[in-house]
Amino acid sequence: MNIPNEVEQTLRQHAAGGDTLNCYVYETSAMRRHITCFSRIMPAGVEVFYAMKANPHAAFLAAAKESGARGIEIASLGEAEKAVAAGFTSDQLIYTGPGKSHEELRWAVEKGIRTVHIESLTEAHRLNAIAAELGKTQDVLLRINADFDIHEAQTTFSGGSKKFGVDEEKLTTVLPQILALDALNFRGLHVYAASGVLHVADLLKNCELVFGMAKQIEADYAGVICDIIDFGGGFGVDYLESGHGFDPQAYANGLAELIKTYGFEGRTFFLELGRYLAADSGWFCTEILDIKESRGKKQVICAGGINHFRRPAALAINHPLAIVRMGCEKLFDGQESVSEESVYFGGPLCTGADKLANNVAIEAADVGDIAVFGLAGAYGLSMSNIEFLSHERPLEIVISLENGSGQ
Known part of the structure; x- marks a missing residue:
């Protein structure tokens, strides 16, 4: 090195x-270059959020804001407050992660954040009650624990028993109940398979499977559109300095082809990138x-x-x-x-x-x-x-x- x-x-x-x-x-110039690069190469509709859990220091939040990140992915009220202090508006925040407290969900609804990502039926009902009490409607994504994983990833977030999201096989039972909650506005899916993935094909396979899942939901539920799809992050970093790092251009090209194949032009796609931007x-x-x-x-x-x-x-x-x-x-x-x-x-x-x-x-x-x-x-x-x-x-x-x- x-x-x-x-x-x-x-x-x-x-x-x-x-x-x-x-x-x-x-020294955040590399992070700024990454974000600027993504703005240039990613297909239309892709929005890059900085996952500030990677590094919440003010210098990294400033780099995200000044280089054009769409917003911040938060997983706690403390992160939300730091993001707002750094100059991000509440509608630039997306809230992910299990175990959101009543106080955290209330803050999210009161401030009008972009999306809350539902991890369970309990959380959906808790959020619905808060939004109804405040006389508001909250946009939500439903996080799915997909029935697949990426075996060579550093950390997996789907497949098997996980604390993240709703099991894919329970979707037909859970989704109708969420759609029936009047204070929640279902906007789409969040499926994050793995972290630290170096092989582009593995993450593109995740995208393809999620697109198929969205198509099936739209076929099964009249009038329901998954107009926002969150792939999480997962872009790997070559810690071993092997010379075989993740290729974002190949990912962008592959994702563009999938969007075209599935006819998903005009939709919005979230990427929550932390490690790849900040490491x-x-x-x-x-x-x-x-x-x-x-x-x-x-x-x-x-x-x-x-x-x-x-x-x-x-x-x-x-x-x-x-x-x-x-x-x-x-x-x-x-x-x-x-x-x-x-x-x-x-x-x-x-x-x-x-x-x-x-x-x-x-x-x-x-x-x-x-x-x-x-x-x-x-x-x-x-x-x-x-x-x-x-x-x-x-x-x-x-x-x-x-x-x-x-x-």
Whole structure:
């Protein structure tokens, strides 16, 4: 992994202050390019929403707004409030996720958000009662737990028993009950099969199956039109740097063909993209505090662990990794270092689960150097066990690659 010069300069500037360095560095130009690209290549009717669960930092919300994202996909009232504070209007929000509370649904209806995505009959009745009480009608999508999955995906959200949505085989029982709720306006379907998908054909197969589902519903229920279809996200990121990343142009071309084949021109299609937009706009950077050999393998202990960067341990993957050499003097003769070795990186936590990387080849590293984990702009700090052992939170530094300035 190559570290941008501006990122390295920022790290050296902050390290010069003398305090142990432990931080995220954010630079959002890549995210802006992704969103601009999608606006150009996607077929008519496709609207890109930033799934802010990937990174709720204000810099990422600003990047989404300024680069033309249609809106924000939220999954809590806290996310909604952050999105509004960033300048998004309530009708630019779509609300997904299971377990929406009464208070959250009431806020959604009162503010008039674009769509609420129903996850169960209970949620539908709860939302209907709130909307009726407020004298409003709320546009909704019905989330379906489709009877298929994508086996090679990083995480699956359909197939088998899932907390997400209504099982596809129960649709004929559930949908008529939702259509009968007067304060809800059924607009279409939300079917999100998997996350972290690198093969375009797999996600296009998901689109094709969803289109077939929509056609069947329209054939079975007179006057019902699925005029909005939400495919979720799922665009994978090449964390292994294999050179075989997700191809958005191929996806756009394939989706355009499917829209034409099914005669779905003029409809609206939501994409909720988080990881793909945000991942390469952030680096987790943490100082190496100790290096020791343990039964034939070097253990590299850093200032931050899963309390600050949980994702590698949670998903059992290695992120791209580079070492910024700081040239610190050794504390004593015989102090251990790394030289052309495959090593383990962990943090300062009292648990064996505190893994940042394992079996990763390192050319050289010393105590005082900075380990930089790439593709950390998505599911970094906000996904982590921040309160575990009460360590100080890492800094979040926003820079521009134009001048390397940080704040």
